[in-house]
Amino acid sequence: MVKAQRHTRQREVVVGIVRAATGHPSAAEVYLEARKQLPHISLGTVYRILNVLQREGRVQDVTDARAAARFDGRTDRHPHLVCLGCGRVADFDGPLPAAVTAPDEMEGFRVVDYRLEFYGYCRECRARDGAPAAAG
Amino acid sequence: MVKAQRHTRQREVVVGIVRAATGHPSAAEVYLEARKQLPHISLGTVYRILNVLQREGRVQDVTDARAAARFDGRTDRHPHLVCLGCGRVADFDGPLPAAVTAPDEMEGFRVVDYRLEFYGYCRECRARDGAPAAAG
């Protein structure tokens, strides 16, 4: 269980913005929006609150902008297995779901590429740390 | 057609490393490896070459470490449509491929989460720029 956070005006405002957002705001956008209600809120605080919300599972990070870029000499599209324990990335060579193998057009959006990543724990990390339970 | 690059020793070495790599090296790892053959190669050059290779389609970036993180108040897993024209991110509400809805274990790797992103062009950008052809 995640420890409950102290209730502050900053947290209230940030939570409200993220929950009300129809788009997918970046931290900077949340910050700009939050300043309308709390002119002295700092960007660092916004980041801290967003990180807490993520840990609480109340918000998810759509992109994955934290780690360094990793390059792959294979240029065909294929899913990757990303180990949350050691950070290693492996190719996934199983069969692709049909909807992924033939993306074309959806909702007026023309698909030209996709990225599919599975997150979890590799054999080595599970052996070392004990197998973590499913997501959460 | 992408203009051919000048043939240099640096480019040759970096291409060799990326193509030979079984894992998914980061730029820093490519750099360290490259220095074994070219002690004076610079990290900046490695980045420049990797970017060129990406543009040529000879390498792909497994992660997406360039842009800022974007947050989503929806906490259920759902794919996103990322517009390459304007950068906007939309939720995808269609049905999920079966293999994605029930990930569990594959190749000794315990899956606890996944991320599925479709890249393409939204209606607005296609209207403005003309519809780009499929991936390439």
Place this chain on the structure above:
DNA sequence: CTCCGTGCAAAGCGTTTGCATGCCG
């Protein structure tokens, strides 16, 4: 010979963190 790709170092960008203060509980 002409340019482009390189090495180097500094800048850029998004994110995190150390410290003192103030507010929550």
Place this chain on the structure above:
DNA sequence: CGGCATGCAAACGCTTTGCACGGAG
């Protein structure tokens, strides 16, 4: 009243870029 979250600014990690030089064609 004690401790944790905040504000501020500096630090951080990864990536890009300006500049002068050297090598490719």
